[in-house]
Amino acid sequence: MTTAPATFVKGLEGIIAAQTEMSYIDGVQGVLEYVGIAIGDLAKHSTFEETVFLLWNKRLPTKGELESFTKQLRANYALPEGMIERVRSVPTSAEPMHMLRTMVSALSMHDASPNENSVEAARVKALKILGCTPAIVAAFDRHRRGLEPVAPDTSLGFSANFLYMLNGEKPTEAMTRAFDICMITHADHGLNNSTFTARVVISTLSDMYSAITAAIGSLRGPLHGGANEGVMKMLNEIPSVDAVEQYVMDKLARKERIMGFGHRVYKAKDPRAAELMTLAEQLARDTGNMDLYTKSKAIEKIMEREVGSKGIYPNVDFYSATTYHCIGLKLDLFTPMFALSRIAGWSGHVIEQLGDNRLFRPKAEYVGPHNVAYTPMDNR
């Protein structure tokens, strides 16, 4: 038993609930590191595959290790038998996040030993889920467009293969790189709600599928992963770059939130945004979406002038929205993209939790009556 004080802290704010060797956030300085490496360096030099290896192994791979890891991941690109039929049975009206949560849960029923929880087995399951989730999302999006699924191409990296399965044609290098940076920058972020959810669920010694399924359910909430949709909706609402000033000033006057600005954790510039910003510009130019980019830049400029001194800066969602739009993703696929990447973080945290587990079992403060008699029906 610990001697922790039994005071109620709403939302567990300020409470340390786990230890991790994966990511470090300094919100005041605007620092995000994965295993000590600045996120900006990873966004510049690394790939998603290498970043996942880093998060799961707490060090960068050698060339041979990365090749072997990439090979294992690619061996999981294809869906287990029967899963395509399951994806096809989803109503085309379904929100992709409900679909994704259901299909990742269903993967457990296509695994002969879904409950294995050794650290070794958990790594195998993590690779399986991370490897084939892009195929689930791509197959569903094609299904609702009335198109046949495209089989994965194991000669392609994680990001290129996803875009290929989604669109049926190989993506440009700029698209692939921009998408890969989105994957790198969203892979892990301390004990956010969905990551915490995954650790809480695995702490009953449940299983990887239960933990990742639960985390997807958490991520879909508008107070969490759902936020990047809001940026795109806002950009669509503003008719032209000339209308930006009025739009932003009106919102600020009404004390409404400008989507894509500020973050509960960061009080400085979001370190994930910089590299994406550069790429968003190139991508917007390549795909004829410069109006979107210039609107974004105009919003950023006005916000800097008006509220920059208050520590409100563009966050990672602000530029990932433009990126996803330029790649041709529909709005309701933005949060699933977040999930594709964050599976790396969730499963890494599950592995950490399994390595030194203690059941999460906090207390509730009961604030109702006591010693109430059971009144028979006729006397109520």
Next chain:
Amino acid sequence: MTTAPATFVKGLEGIIAAQTEMSYIDGVQGVLEYVGIAIGDLAKHSTFEETVFLLWNKRLPTKGELESFTKQLRANYALPEGMIERVRSVPTSAEPMHMLRTMVSALSMHDASPNENSVEAARVKALKILGCTPAIVAAFDRHRRGLEPVAPDTSLGFSANFLYMLNGEKPTEAMTRAFDICMITHADHGLNNSTFTARVVISTLSDMYSAITAAIGSLRGPLHGGANEGVMKMLNEIPSVDAVEQYVMDKLARKERIMGFGHRVYKAKDPRAAELMTLAEQLARDTGNMDLYTKSKAIEKIMEREVGSKGIYPNVDFYSATTYHCIGLKLDLFTPMFALSRIAGWSGHVIEQLGDNRLFRPKAEYVGPHNVAYTPMDNR
């Protein structure tokens, strides 16, 4: 910002993470109350339907209110269109908890507005999930036995209807009552791991389906709902009542755990066990399972003699196992039974959380390196 101390408490033990008006536990005195009413009184006098009304409304219903509530619940007994096909598509080898988690998640895709989160809408969704989950479990169990599903009978209460859909014949009164008491006594239990999971997930303003799906994933872990299976396995391991003494003493000598004894929360007699014990005897007699019951009583007697002074007593699982076995449930349906009942608690907590929400976002303590350079591949 709060001033909570930033010390790491493993498993959040002793930390208060939520307030509730639903259940109160005093583990030292062996007290469990739902909205102030002793669990023993509810087990004696109430029904599952009335208990759910109590938990969701924080008071007992009038006759008219209970009738109306029961009617609404029964209107949800039948699965939404398309769900039976989904249940039938599950591999017959699937563990029922993986099936249940996947099917409850899939229910969201059969709801035209799954994301509605007003307290009013959440109550409607809770009734929907609670009402039709028995049909999911029953249909799947019949599917794997090669039998057609049995349509619900809306003239029957929750427990009788489930047993009817499962077995295709109306249960005896003793069976129904014993099962109903299992449902009453498992409906809520403070901030256990799955209930906490549900509150964490809904705090992103996600949705009822995501929260209940996540909770099912938590419950299936052997450190949580998976425990009642262990009691039955133990009873099956002991060949006869004469072998009990040797079995228990050997286990104790090896310092192994006797399943169904002791509880992280209760240091006194588990207040949920008493009423069940009486009924388990009658049921065992009725169904020709008295050997099971006498073995249980013999284990209890030896444990009382050996470790009773240490506060180790039979818990609720010890007698619910006999009950479920006598009713004819297969071992792997024991944990799903726990889920059927606990959906009442989970959804009640979701409704409480929505009424006064704050995003759960604890901190992680980063224990890895800092300022690590990104070493190019060739230099590793």
